[in-house]
Amino acid sequence: MSPSDPREPAVTGPAVTGPDSTGPAASVPEPTGHAAIATAVARPRGASGAALLGSELTVLFRRRRTWAMLAALAAIPVLIAIAVRLTSSPVTPGRGPAFLDRITQNGLFVAITALIVSIPLFLPLTVGVVAGDTVAGEANLGTLRYLLVAPAGRVRLLLVKYAGAAAFCVAATLTVAVSGALIGAALFPVGPVTLLSGDTIGVGESVLRSLLIAAYVTVSLLGLSAIGLFISTLTEVPVGAMAATIVLSVTAQVLDALPQLDWLHPWLFSHYWLDFADLLRQPIDWTSFGANALLQGGYILVFGALAYGRFVTKDILS
Amino acid sequence: MSPAIASVELAIETHGLTKQFGRQAAVAGIDLAVPTGSVFGFLGPNGSGKTTTIRMLLGLASATSGEISLLGRSMPGSLRSVLPRVGALVEGPAFYPFLSGTANLRRLDTADPGASAATRAARVQHALERVGLTHAAGKKVHAYSLGMKQRLGIANALLMPRELLVLDEPTNGLDPQGTREVRSLVRSLAAEGTTVFVSSHLLAEVEQMCSHVAVMRAGTLVAQGTLDELRGAGEAHARLDTPDPVAARQVLERLGLTPVTLVSAAGAPGHLSAALTAAAPAPEDIVAALVAAGVRVRGFTVAAASLEERFVALTGEGFDVAQ
Numbered sequence A: 001m002s003p004s005d006p007r008e009p010a011v012t013g014p015a016v017t018g019p020d021s022t023g024p025a026a027s028v029p030e031p032t033g034h035a036a037i038a039t040a041v042a043r044p045r046g047a048s049g050a051a052l053l054g055s056e057l058t059v060l061f062r063r064r065r066t067w068a069m070l071a072a073l074a075a076i077p078v079l080i081a082i083a084v085r086l087t088s089s090p091v092t093p094g095r096g097p098a099f100l101d102r103i104t105q106n107g108l109f110v111a112i113t114a115l116i117v118s119i120p121l122f123l124p125l126t127v128g129v130v131a132g133d134t135v136a137g138e139a140n141l142g143t144l145r146y147l148l149v150a151p152a153g154r155v156r157l158l159l160v161k162y163a164g165a166a167a168f169c170v171a172a173t174l175t176v177a178v179s180g181a182l183i184g185a186a187l188f189p190v191g192p193v194t195l196l197s198g199d200t201i202g203v204g205e206s207v208l209r210s211l212l213i214a215a216y217v218t219v220s221l222l223g224l225s226a227i228g229l230f231i232s233t234l235t236e237v238p239v240g241a242m243a244a245t246i247v248l249s250v251t252a253q254v255l256d257a258l259p260q261l262d263w264l265h266p267w268l269f270s271h272y273w274l275d276f277a278d279l280l281r282q283p284i285d286w287t288s289f290g291a292n293a294l295l296q297g298g299y300i301l302v303f304g305a306l307a308y309g310r311f312v313t314k315d316i317l318s
Numbered sequence B: 001m002s003p004a005i006a007s008v009e010l011a012i013e014t015h016g017l018t019k020q021f022g023r024q025a026a027v028a029g030i031d032l033a034v035p036t037g038s039v040f041g042f043l044g045p046n047g048s049g050k051t052t053t054i055r056m057l058l059g060l061a062s063a064t065s066g067e068i069s070l071l072g073r074s075m076p077g078s079l080r081s082v083l084p085r086v087g088a089l090v091e092g093p094a095f096y097p098f099l100s101g102t103a104n105l106r107r108l109d110t111a112d113p114g115a116s117a118a119t120r121a122a123r124v125q126h127a128l129e130r131v132g133l134t135h136a137a138g139k140k141v142h143a144y145s146l147g148m149k150q151r152l153g154i155a156n157a158l159l160m161p162r163e164l165l166v167l168d169e170p171t172n173g174l175d176p177q178g179t180r181e182v183r184s185l186v187r188s189l190a191a192e193g194t195t196v197f198v199s200s201h202l203l204a205e206v207e208q209m210c211s212h213v214a215v216m217r218a219g220t221l222v223a224q225g226t227l228d229e230l231r232g233a234g235e236a237h238a239r240l241d242t243p244d245p246v247a248a249r250q251v252l253e254r255l256g257l258t259p260v261t262l263v264s265a266a267g268a269p270g271h272l273s274a275a276l277t278a279a280a281p282a283p284e285d286i287v288a289a290l291v292a293a294g295v296r297v298r299g300f301t302v303a304a305a306s307l308e309e310r311f312v313a314l315t316g317e318g319f320d321v322a323q
């Protein structure tokens, strides 16, 4: 039932294999009437998961809500840049978000500062809305039953829904990064960047580093998306699933800040969220990127499996 | 293998199909047999379990117990090969309100793995034409009336050539004109060879549209057969209009009938009605006996039991909501 899983070769063929043939009637020859029609309706196979994914992305990015959230995210670096620009006194190093003091010297730091500001709340908020809406939103509209009788296939639909949420994570972090780069270039000088290791890199290289950080932040949000997907299969009330996902992301960060829970910290999906400083060294230290990717992958597996277990057996009564 | 061979003729077949919600059985062991090529009316008051049955047929809800075979294949095991051949409207239409009618149909069409992208635009266009929505195709669905959504829901069921259409209360929210259009659409689909399974709580609708009917009452199937079989199962009634009701009553009782006085709207007790059981004399002999006894007969009619009387008798609560 995965997108790559081709449909059985022929609806009426005698050697039908796969889950469809498990029914007791599978061994019964089809009536010729059905067979004739089924052949006439013979459909091209494959590329179907891609079509549904394309449609999913279209629906997601045609919603005004999605654009409103992306616009809000784009506004974050703009606000930061304008605030720094309008302040006459230089920013004291060590106060405010990391890299804030560097913005006046180099506009390229606006994007990084804005990402740091967005990670604890704004990004999880928007991702929680999208991930929490995945299944519950369709159930709430009633379109879930029509997708399933089409038949979208429950596993295929779940995978497409997760892919859509992941695409939103990419779009959200890129929005912050790109908007930050543009406003930074517009309001501040742009030039070679001095890295944390003391080395200096050119503008092109520093744009690549910014994209790398955006990728890191995107990966960071994938575990939360999987949690949101699972919660979304539990309810027909999308707002409930969104709220629960967002509350979990805040809770994880609070727990991560409690020293008494040291043992728990490496297991919290938010543990590595801000640990991308290693990407600003020469040479790049990939340790935290790897640890983060591994942790997020674990969350995707666990909550993906839970969502699968729930959704595949769920009665669709909405 | 004989049960399987028998099922070849049936587009839908269930055995002991049951759905339990907690302690309430929404559907309690029904045995549906929907012949291929029929227009099958699934009739029952609100809450009698029609939608729940349809959800189980389509694999949306799992049955608590019982078996389902759709187009000769067991469900939900063969869901992926059967459902592309089935168009459905379940519990009213549902769409993305922020998308246009066309965009909604395209979206739902991509969910069918077998629907070709190359023909999508043409198929969507054609489905919209069939339900008469071309003029509103570009409008966002949130601006649609309930009737327009209902039509769009039917259009969705017609995106691909189907062998079976399952339509749950398709005329809900439609005006009389829309109802007529749906009826003629169903007829033309049936003429093309599509089996149509249509649920309704409106008897008149089923009577005008269907060749077969099954009647649900509080989760159980109380009758099933062709429309004529169901009509024939009821007794015909003789109806007498006379200025001498007392004398008429005595004559009818002497003939072994059990007359009932019907009070007209004006309150005049001049109408009698009696069920014509198998043992009753022929209608012409009843009239002869009445006239011989000096009863003045203004009118005498024999009517087959109306389906409505039959429906009320079967479902008990008539058109009332169950529970």
Ligand SMILES: Nc1ncnc2c1ncn2[C@@H]1O[C@H](COP(=O)(O)OP(=O)(O)O)[C@@H](O)[C@H]1O
Pocket (backbone or CB within 6 Å): A317, B021, B026, B044, B045, B046, B047, B048, B049, B050, B051, B052, B053, B323
């Ligand atoms: N999700 C549900 N949970 C509990 N009971 C339900 C649910 N859906 C339907 N029912 C009950 O099942 C019965 C049949 O409902 P339904 O199939 O919708 O009837 P119909 O479509 O004939 O109007 C009703 O008594 C209803 O209250």
Ligand SMILES: [Mg+2]
Pocket (backbone or CB within 6 Å): B047, B050, B051, B052, B091, B168, B169
């Ligand atoms: Mg219903």
